[in-house]
Amino acid sequence: MRNNNRAKRAIVLLSGGLDSAVTLAVAGKQGYDCYCLIFDYGQRHKREISSAKKIAVAAGCDYRLVKIQFPWKGSSLLDDRIKITQSVAARRSGDIPSTYVPARNIIFLSFAISYAEAINASAVFIGAHQEDYSGYPDCRSEFFRAFRPVVAAGTRTGVQKGNIRIVTPLIDKGKSRIIKLGQRLGVDFKLTWSCYGGGKRPCGKCDSCYYRAKGFKEAGLKDPLL
């Protein structure tokens, strides 16, 4: 049953990975009527997209797909010619992994805010977390804190109805805590997809596979994809 109360409508950014699946479950648990937003941005791991759709459907939620063709590259996730580096090595050298997509979360959040305005939602949920592997500047809490005044100053909603909340329920959680939380909330991890490679089964080698495996191990659970 749809909730027309603005206070209880939320946009949830859904990548198809387990973090965003858990985030959707958290938003639902908090009583939000969730509208999922999925991006097809030319990522190598297209499988993510079908996973995201399945996760939305399993949760009984509407979803919208935004297609973006980046007319520039600058990331190994968009460009076959750039090698997918291991973030562990990148972090040791103080660098940011090659999988960083220029300004990706700024763009994704912007679309989420637009969608929130269009359907009169009061919150946007995003499953970013600053621990673990990413080393991405746009997954840190200081980035999300900085984004809030933009919405307050730069949107009709912010000016007329009060701000749209940007909610990051996983921001300080590690992978194993996220997995345990998801299990408690009944997330079907079989529907999620994490691998950066484009294969039919997880490659087991990329950062995303590595941290997923580590997370399940530390949580004392078995990954249903393996």
Next chain:
Amino acid sequence: MRNNNRAKRAIVLLSGGLDSAVTLAVAGKQGYDCYCLIFDYGQRHKREISSAKKIAVAAGCDYRLVKIQFPWKGSSLLDDRIKITQSVAARRSGDIPSTYVPARNIIFLSFAISYAEAINASAVFIGAHQEDYSGYPDCRSEFFRAFRPVVAAGTRTGVQKGNIRIVTPLIDKGKSRIIKLGQRLGVDFKLTWSCYGGGKRPCGKCDSCYYRAKGFKEAGLKDPLL
């Protein structure tokens, strides 16, 4: 001749209207090697897009076109069923015009920042101005001021190389001053397109036509499109 110096590369958001054409001329005058960014976002006034391309080519600049399909509406510029209201009336009633597109400039700036990161540019120019007709929250200087910390915290460039400047050279100028400035800089206004309608000639009735005509009149110049 291409300038490889980061400090002198800029992204210029180009709509095809006269404000962004003047902004491109300003950036060029300041010595920037300009890379234009044009959006096809389902706007009624498609003619804008071909105008933008012509303006970029006339200035000898590269351009990139980003296609966005908004899977939601919420604006008369995207939805034929919503009447294009006159902003003068809207402003009198304290409202925001129906032509407001949810979070449009947040989205456009986000792509510009991504492009800047991908080609290692140090500045983004946008021709927004808060005077005159718009009444759009995302054309105000407080919005642009709020955006800067997002870039500083949320991008690889911001973290590693110093911020990407967001430059709004027209922010406090009225239409007639913008037109006079463009004339001094040699902008060919015949290439620009302002009308919100989708016709072959300016409708003469929409806000954009109204303020353009007023601007030319106050500048003591003739609009070459009429």
